[in-house]
Amino acid sequence: MKLPLFGQQYWERVMENCVAMWKSLGIYTDCEAKAVETFLEVLKDENFLPGASILFALSPNGSLTVAFSKDDSIPETGKAVIQNKLLAEDVLELFIEKKVACRGARLSVTERLAQLMKENKVEEEEH
Numbered sequence: 001m002k003l004p005l006f007g008q009q010y011w012e013r014v015m016e017n018c019v020a021m022w023k024s025l026g027i028y029t030d031c032e033a034k035a036v037e038t039f040l041e042v043l044k045d046e047n048f049l050p051g052a053s054i055l056f057a058l059s060p061n062g063s064l065t066v067a068f069s070k071d072d073s074i075p076e077t078g079k080a081v082i083q084n085k086l087l088a089e090d091v092l093e094l095f096i097e098k099k100v101a102c103r104g105a106r107l108s109v110t111e112r113l114a115q116l117m118k119e120n121k122v123e124e125e126e127h
Contacts (some may be wrong), residue, residue, distance in 0.1 A: 001095040003085065004081070008040070008044050008045075011039070011040055011043045012040060013082075014094065015036045015039065016042060018036070018087070018090050019032070019036060020031075021090075025098065031084060032084060032086055032087065034061075034084075035082050035083070035084030035086075035087040035089065038080065038082050039066070039082055039087060039091075041064070041080075042066050042079055046068055049070075050070070051070075051071055051072055052069065052070050052071065053068065053069040053071065053072055053073060053074065053075065054066070054067070054068055055067040055068070055069075055074060055075050055078075055090060056088075056095075057078070058088045058089070058091075058092050059088075061082075061085075062083070062085025062088050062089070063081050063082065063083045063085075063086065063088060064081070064082045064087060064088035064091060065078035065080070065081050065082075065090075066078060066079055066080050066081075066082070067079055074112075075115075081085055083123065095109045096109060
């Protein structure tokens with residue numbers, strides 16, 4: 001049976017680990033503290049039931065857009081944009097690293113990337 005993932009509990013733990021790592025590397029600043037606070041505030045009241053989607057979009061300038069949907073669709077708009085490259089990269093790494101905490105999330109990312117790549121290839125071949 002799949003159990004709901006409660007945003008605040010899960011993400012607080014994730015952010016604790018990120019902060020501990022950043023502090024150990026000597027790269028934790030007030031900017032990261034504010035980004036973590038904002039990130040946790042965005043996810044505070046979100047519960048991710050089976051089938052729900054969360055979208056993290058990393059921009060080239062290092063901002064992280066966070067969006068949600070209650071089904072398997074890709075959200076059209078973001079709920080928040082957090083301007084912190086370190087946070088953005090570490091959140092993305094959570095879902096692509098081999099030792100990811102949630103294999104279902106990693107599989108979802110893999111499936112969606114494969115689908116996007118296939119769609120882009122079809123578009124390129126049509127042009």
